[in-house]
Amino acid sequence: xxxxxxEWRGEYxxxxxxxxxxxxHSSHLYCRIPEDGAYNFIQTNTYTWDDGRQQVxxxxxxxxxxIGYFDTERITGEMSQVDxxxxxxxxxxxxxxxxxxxxLIQLSRDGKHKCRTWHWMNGxxxxxxxxxxxxxxx
Numbered sequence: 020x021x022x023x024x025x026e027w028r029g030e031y032x033x034x035x036x037x038x039x040x041x042x043x044h045s046s047h048l049y050c051r052i053p054e055d056g057a058y059n060f061i062q063t064n065t066y067t068w069d070d071g072r073q074q075v076x077x078x079x080x081x082x083x084x085x086i087g088y089f090d091t092e093r094i095t096g097e098m099s100q101v102d103x104x105x106x107x108x109x110x111x112x113x114x115x116x117x118x119x120x121x122x123l124i125q126l127s128r129d130g131k132h133k134c135r136t137w138h139w140m141n142g143x144x145x146x147x148x149x150x151x152x153x154x155x156x157x
Contacts, residue, residue: 020060020082022130023106024050029133029153031066036145044068048153053079060087096120104128117142131155 026049033042050062058079066074080089080098087098089110096110108122121138137149 020087020100022126023124023133024052024060025155026050026157027133027153028156029151032150034148034150036147041147046151046153098122115141 026047029046029048031042031044031046032040035041045067047065047067048062049065050060052059053061059082061077061079064076064078076093078089078091078094080087082088085099089096089098092113094110094112096108098106098108100106104126106124106126108124109119110122111119118139118141120140122135124133124135126133131154133151133153133155135149135151135153137147137151138145139147139149
């Protein structure tokens with residue numbers, strides 16, 4: 020997790036099951052260890068669209084036995100580190116019990132870039148993919 024701390028800027032591209040781009044927006048992620056000890060880590064995601072719309076979400080989590088767990092008002096899930104560069108997450112949105120997502124995070128060897136992919140499942144069917152490219156800025 021330490022290698023993922025800091026600020027990251029990038030782009031999210033959402034693609035439907037047929038391969039058509041259905042959404043695209045920029046991102047700013049700030050991953051840190053909170054001083055109050057409420058979580059082992061917290062990440063603030065800010066998404067911005069070309070038309071000026073913006074969304075901000077906080078995701079706090081705890082690490083127990085080498086596995087990261089998070090449970091917010093919006094999502095629940097867990098993550099595991101596969102090797103020095105790879106993390107796998109599974110998570111779901113609480114307001115939609117038929118959905119779940121698989122996420123793969125791949126960190127570059129120099130620690131300056133990340134690529135991520137999400138597979139969105141609904142009713143055990145692939146409905147969307149998200150491709151994310153990010154660069155560490157601080």
